[in-house]
Amino acid sequence: MRGQGDEAGRVEEGAAQRLRRLFEGHRLTPTQRRLAHCMVSRAAEVPFLSSVELAELAGVSQPSVTRFAVALGFDGYPALRRHLREVVPAETAAERPERTAYQQAVDAEIDNLRQLAALLAEPxxxxxxxxxxxxxxxxxxxxxxxxxxxxxxxxxxxxxxxxxxxxxxxxxxxxxxxxxxxxxxxxxxxxxxxxxxxxxxxxxxxxxxxxxxxxxxxxxxxxxxxxxxxxxxxxxxxxxxxxxxxxxxxxxxxxxxxxxxxxxxxxxxxxxxxxxxxxxxxxxxxxx
Missing domain, CATH: 3.40.50.10490 (Glucose-6-phosphate isomerase like protein; domain 1)
Known part of the structure; x- marks a missing residue:
């Protein structure tokens, strides 16, 4: 079990590192930095989120997500998401043990706290x-x-x-x-x-x-x-x-x-x- 957990952690950290490299060299606004922190904190999930879902998670507007994608050099958010699916592998269902409904509720709260931590990067x-x-x-x-x-x-x-x-x-x-x-x-x-x-x-x-x-x-x-x-x-x-x-x-x-x-x-x-x-x-x- 520890080996599986360690491997999942390495996958998630690798995904986060690839996202950080994507943002390097860009002059980002405070809103765009908030989006970047949110994406890094949920690196394995982001490639499968809509622009509306990502905006809600980061606490910004949907147009801000589109402008962020353009600032990174993409035609729009769909192009950014396609790129992320290629370079940021998502955690597969086989790598996650089955979770009870109570555990899933706790997992969701942990995700909420991670989102809050990302928002607080701009104090x-x-x-x-x-x-x-x-x-x-x-x-x-x-x-x-x-x-x-x-x-x-x-x-x-x-x-x-x-x-x-x-x-x-x-x-x-x-x-x-x-x-x-x-x-x-x-x-x-x-x-x-x-x-x-x-x-x-x-x-x-x-x-x-x-x-x-x-x-x-x-x-x-x-x-x-x-x-x-x-x-x-x-x-x-x-x-x-x-x-x-x-x-x-x-x-x-x-x-x-x-x-x-x-x-x-x-x-x-x-x-x-x-x-x-x-x-x-x-x-x-x-x-x-």
């Missing part, structure tokens, strides 16, 4: 978002229905380093009031987690936030989510759909990455963490 959007959130006093964090858990997790940890975090995890007529109060108190930005199925109230809340003058940072499952047009900074992280209910490992991890970027932009973040640890120890808050 500027996350850093911009972290600076916006760090500067907002207070900081409202919105997440309704399926996204409520992501919002709660972010708000829980953010409160350890940010002086005023306000969790907005319930809808209803009071939601607009809470957004207005945050804006009146001095908030400059709002963080939104938006996952399918997208509640209408989430869209309405973002419209309210924009109307109140807040800049919106959104973590969503796709760059084409319904909230995209209402977001100043959109950070995509795909969800898994192989089980009865969607899995959101990538959005959760992206939330933690965003926390890290926010901490980097808060000069007193480390001091606040040390103060919390000291008070927690004094209260015997945790069992060691």
């Amino acid at each position: 500027a959007p996350v850093r911009e978002a972290g600076a916006l959130l760090a500067a907002s006093r207070p900081l409202p964090v919105l997440g309704l229905r399926a996204a409520a858990a992501q919002a709660y997790g972010f708000a829980y940890f953010a409160a350890k380093v940010h002086p005023d975090v306000r969790l907005l995890d319930g809808g209803g007529s009071l939601l607009a009031d809470r957004i207005d109060r945050a804006a009146a108190a001095g908030a400059g930005a709002l963080l939104c987690f938006a996952l399918p199925r997208y509640p209408r109230e989430t869209v309405e809340a973002l419209e309210q936030a924009r109307g109140a003058g807040l800049r919106v940072v959104t973590v969503a499952d796709s760059a084409f989510a319904p909230v995209a047009a209402l977001s100043d900074v959109l950070l995509p992280a795909p969800v898994g759909t192989g089980l009865a209910f969607d899995t959101a490992c990538a959005p959760m991890l992206l939330g933690r990455v965003l926390l890290e970027a926010m901490c980097d932009a808060l000069p007193d973040a480390q001091a606040r963490l040390e103060d919390f640890d000291a008070r927690a120890a004094a209260r015997a808050l945790f069992v060691e």
Whole structure:
């Protein structure tokens, strides 16, 4: 079994190396670099993806895929894909042991995390978002229905380093009031987690936030989510759909990455963490 796994790994690494050589010598835009990283991370799969599928995986538009193929010297994406099928051998079904439905769901989430890692090769959007959130006093964090858990997790940890975090995890007529109060108190930005199925109230809340003058940072499952047009900074992280209910490992991890970027932009973040640890120890808050 180890020999088969080692061989599959060598095949995948060889495919990735051939893709890297294809990109060498080209001056790529940030969007094209995102596509290149995505393709390298899924080298064995890329030769069999449509331009729409590749665009979705990389979090870019379909025309960006076509322009990328032309930038590499091909007539279009179909010509690039034909070339890839010739030089990047795909892993055959015989090389993969049969996987249970549960394993396939885990495999899909691993692929989602690889896609997220490729997107984070260009860190500027996350850093911009972290600076916006760090500067907002207070900081409202919105997440309704399926996204409520992501919002709660972010708000829980953010409160350890940010002086005023306000969790907005319930809808209803009071939601607009809470957004207005945050804006009146001095908030400059709002963080939104938006996952399918997208509640209408989430869209309405973002419209309210924009109307109140807040800049919106959104973590969503796709760059084409319904909230995209209402977001100043959109950070995509795909969800898994192989089980009865969607899995959101990538959005959760992206939330933690965003926390890290926010901490980097808060000069007193480390001091606040040390103060919390000291008070927690004094209260015997945790069992060691």
